[in-house]
Amino acid sequence: MENLLLIAFLDIKESVRARWFIVYTLVFGGLIALFFIAGVTESQVMGFSGLSRLLLMYIQVTIVILPIFILITTVRSISGDRDNHILEYMLSFPISLPQYYWGKIIGRFTTVFLPVFFAMILALMIGTIKGANIPWNIFLLYSGLLFALSAAFLGISFLISSIVKSSEVALGLSFFVWIVLLAFIDIALISLMMQQRLSEEIIIAISLINPMEIFRVAAISLFDPELTVMGPVAFYILDNIRLSLFIVFSIAYPILLGLGFAFFGFTIFKKTDLV
Template identity: 55%
Template sequence: MKNLLLISKLDIIESFRSKWFIVYLLIFSGLIAIFFVSGVTNSRVLGFSGLTRLLLLFIQICIVIVPIFILISTVRSISGDRESGLLEYFLSFPLSLKEYYFGKVLGRVFVVFTPLLFALIISVLIGIIKGTKIPWDIFFFYTLLLLALSVVFLSFGFLISSIVKNQEMGQGVAFLLWLILIAFLDIALIGLMLKSAIRETTIYAIALLNPIELFRIAAISLFDPNLAVIGPAAYFILDKFTPTMFIIYTFGYSIIISIFCFFIGYYVFSKKDLV
């Protein structure tokens, strides 16, 4: 446990010094500032106003751009250490592969989630200063949702980093994965429905295996239990799930797929040439 925490600490320190972390932090903190300056909290759309509307807008943007930030930065984690020789250096100490791998995982979870949590806290503090009503239930739910989103794509990133031979290939695979998941939000699914004889229920079921789509619908369902904004897919979802069941499914699916990818990544990592 001591070695695992030490690897986590080293990864956190290294990440805090990197330019991508500064950009990552500034982007999400800047988004909150822009929302307040532009008057988002003072307007009303579809019955949502104040900090509630800001949080809904913020998480919808995060669901699209957070995955690519996490994937691109995480795929360099293990493959980068292998290329630079750091992995060989670490393993020269009395350190197990499991401590190294899961120490990196623990440190990276802290690094990628901290800017998101910081941005959410800023939004609450500014809301309190402005006298805006704070929807605490939504705040805590969205915090957990962003944490789950971060962990899922971290697991994808570590799996890719364990498999690929170098950082360039890892970044290419990560970007391709993100493009496929984004395409299956609307474009690819609509194309499948129009040009194939596949049943709509099958297509909707495929959509619910897409983490980005899943988190997007979960975020919307808190405000719109009828899911009117997502179109015909709402009928399929509401037929299979109640709002509470869908949220449970979202977090349960996230936990299962994260554990699966982390352990498959560790298995591949432990069986490959390490240097």
């Protein structure tokens, strides 16, 4: 346990010193500051105002930025150590493979989740100073969604990093995964739906496998409980799943998905050549 925490601490320390962490923190903190400067909390659109509208805008931007930031900063975690011969050096100490692997995951999760979480806390603090009402239900839901989305893409990143030995290949593969989940799945499913090659139930079920799609639907659900902006996806969800149950699913599923990818990555990691 001590070695596990030591590896996590070293990874956190290394990440904090890196330039990507500074940029990563400034991006999300800067978004909150920019929204306040732009007067987002003082305007009203479609009935949304104050911190509720700010958090809605923040979460919509985060769904695009957060996954790619996690992928490009984490996908080289193990492959980079292998390229720089740090992995060989670390394993020369009395550190087991599980301690190294899961310690890296704990440390990297801390550095990718806390900045986005603290950015929301910053928004609540500034909003409180300005006398705005605090939407605690939205804050708690978004905290859970960000935690789940971070876990999902962290697991994907470590799986890629365990499979691919070259950092350049790992980086390219991470961009491919992000593009597929962000755009290609929706485009392909819409095309299949228009051509009616698959039933609507199958198409909707495939779309809900995508953690980014789950995140988007759950994020909108508090503002639009009937999910009218989601089109046919909303009707399928509301006809088959209670909204409260879907929110629980939207948090539990990405976490379990990330853990599954992480365990699969560890299985590959311990069976392949380490140096």
